[in-house]
Amino acid sequence: MKKEIPYKIYLEESEMPKAWLNLRAFMDKKPAPLLDGETLKPITLEKLSNVFCEELARQELDDESKFIEIPEEVRNFYKMYRPAPLVRAYCLEKALDTPAKIYYKFEGNNTSGSHKLNSAIAQAYYAKKQGLKGVTTETGAGQWGTALSMACSYFGLDCKVFMVKCSYEQKPFRREVMRTYGADVTPSPSMTTEVGKKINEEFPGTTGSLGCAISEAVEAATSRDGYRYVLGSVLNQVLLHQSVIGLETKTALDKYGVKADIIIGCAGGGSNLGGLIAPFMVEKMQGVRDYQIIAVEPSSCPTLTRGVYAYDYCDTGKVCPLAKMYTLGSGYIPAASHAGGLRYHGMTTTLSELKDQGLMEARSVLQTEVFKTAQTFARVEGILPAPESAHAIKVAVDEALKCKETGEEKTIVFGLTGTGYFDMMSYQKFNDGVMKDYVPTDEEIEKAIAKLPKF
């Protein structure tokens, strides 16, 4: 007899993963290597270690180790806010009147408000272990900066966050959370770095950009002793750490004998989606089970659905290595949509390669549709989702409604990456009926892609 499924499945501490899953190691055809921007050859561990902590640089380049042990100190921190619940969306199913079974992995029940903490604590741990004084990073909307502040505070590391100036001014609450955790938050562009000074001189009164904040954070790390730069998405190491999401999800489903049919996640740089799908993708590649895997992106930044698969710079400032990925070009400036975490021009190499191999599909959705779904979800499931997360909900609902048409009882699993408590200005726009949609024209996309580096 099948066990009755509770509203929320919480694993026991003893069931939590003890190793991260390195998805690339399971791929027959691996993602293309990162290239050194100066030599255009695969980047070396040595060079990467100037910017990143050594162990993280090693993880970044490792596509052989299938599993990498989670250090005990990190597992202890995980125990403070994990396991994250796998929720059976009984109320949503009822509201949609669908025969589909819907589950979501909820990563929002921690002070950073999202899954970002999973990698932040790992990166802080390795920085501490290396004997560093601190780390630097950039943050836009502020989720990553918050997560890193918490992680650094736990390990007693200095944390320097360059926050895009307009966010610094418009989102003072996120800034204050970081300060409460002892982080040093600087509006970017600042006068504390050479690159910041230069940009301020060139563009007086600028409110900054993520590209500029990255450049400042990298300079702040490489120009002083005992510091390294850390990043919350796109990188292989981040996907590795985020596999804890998928591993817990799979264990919880297995525990109740549930077989998923569709796995859905939102995709900005790919950190959450890459982590969520990891163990399912392994089974798919090994022919164990044929999951339908869907990446959801905003129509305003349609990297996977309308970009090209090519080598490109990971950052606007071109200080990071080049990656082969689906991209709209590192100069592409997406419209100011309300899902700040999904405004990245590229996509992590692993997901790009999986998409190229036809193992993963992608859809783009309009933000007004996303907020409409978010509102429904909040009302029936009691959780107010982050705009980013609501992209996944939108497609989960679409798929559940298809099941209603066909009568199929598919099992849908999606990632609910975070809460929207710090996004109420966006909800206000929606509540006031003044939110707009953005879909770039073909010309705009072509123009952006034409600027890709040529090799």
Place this chain on the structure above:
Amino acid sequence: MKKEIPYKIYLEESEMPKAWLNLRAFMDKKPAPLLDGETLKPITLEKLSNVFCEELARQELDDESKFIEIPEEVRNFYKMYRPAPLVRAYCLEKALDTPAKIYYKFEGNNTSGSHKLNSAIAQAYYAKKQGLKGVTTETGAGQWGTALSMACSYFGLDCKVFMVKCSYEQKPFRREVMRTYGADVTPSPSMTTEVGKKINEEFPGTTGSLGCAISEAVEAATSRDGYRYVLGSVLNQVLLHQSVIGLETKTALDKYGVKADIIIGCAGGGSNLGGLIAPFMVEKMQGVRDYQIIAVEPSSCPTLTRGVYAYDYCDTGKVCPLAKMYTLGSGYIPAASHAGGLRYHGMTTTLSELKDQGLMEARSVLQTEVFKTAQTFARVEGILPAPESAHAIKVAVDEALKCKETGEEKTIVFGLTGTGYFDMMSYQKFNDGVMKDYVPTDEEIEKAIAKLPKF
């Protein structure tokens, strides 16, 4: 052999309480009855039912039923965000280097951000069952209004919230959460009620008060068909519903064979504390175990520590019944401290009577000390607490440090009622070093108490 205690104890769905515990029914000497403001006699069910839903009015007056069944619909809603975890504060213990064992019941993992949802959903359920169209209420800081909006949205009830005007303007995010859940949020004083119009005429440009918002909400309920007024604290019915906090806590402790020594909670109107201590107080009154029970209040509103035990009005507008309680007088205006939920001039009758009988003690704490503790807690336990909740943390830490002095291994349990995500302006004041403390002088207290009604 004792089971190892995990970081977080989550009960199984089957272990969740099926009935609320009615603490008053276990008391030999009951709290004094509510008095009708017009007759000064104990208020009747009939009269109370004009303002409150019938079943809730019944619960309000019931000091006989020891347990009251939780309706299945309410239990199903509880399953969406409950059981709340009982957390073993391993990291805090380590940071304090104390032999004490510290546990906290965390009620913040839901979109309303606090324990208020436990009663909101029950009150909405009874309103729906009575066939009402909607309910009205007031909200200051916004936690109760948010919880009620969520509950009403779930049951398809209209929800009219009168929000103190200065909060409406200064806390737009809470307002937007309520609107996202479909609530009608009106800044108070408004021009939609007679009392509102009158106040606006008398005091042009006023930014409102909780007392005024209560009066408007009561008028809005009683002046239209199919509406009743609901309230988030102070009332007996609210304590009843909140007993789910204490019952889950007790079950979780029992499951692991843990015996608590000290139970601590913050106290504004008393809703959280009354719920948390319920099953422990029963054991204490029955001589099963002698728990030390501590109510914590802000030094700026020292109801239990410096007030008198007497009949007083529950609201500034004097529209509600009179209650015998610890009070500073319904005209007492506490300093604008950062724990808006603890700025009530009185205390629920049950807790007042328990204090008077010597079964519960009370302490008042300075808000700068509270925020200092909140910051430490956020850093070591990863949860950013609401300023209200942090009052309980402060005393828990004090007690744990006493254990360090004496070497005693006491088990301390406190209620972490909610998160501080919407309180970052207060944290900012603390981070900037400009937060002040308020302690009323003896003269101020005497002057306020002198205005109590005389019978």
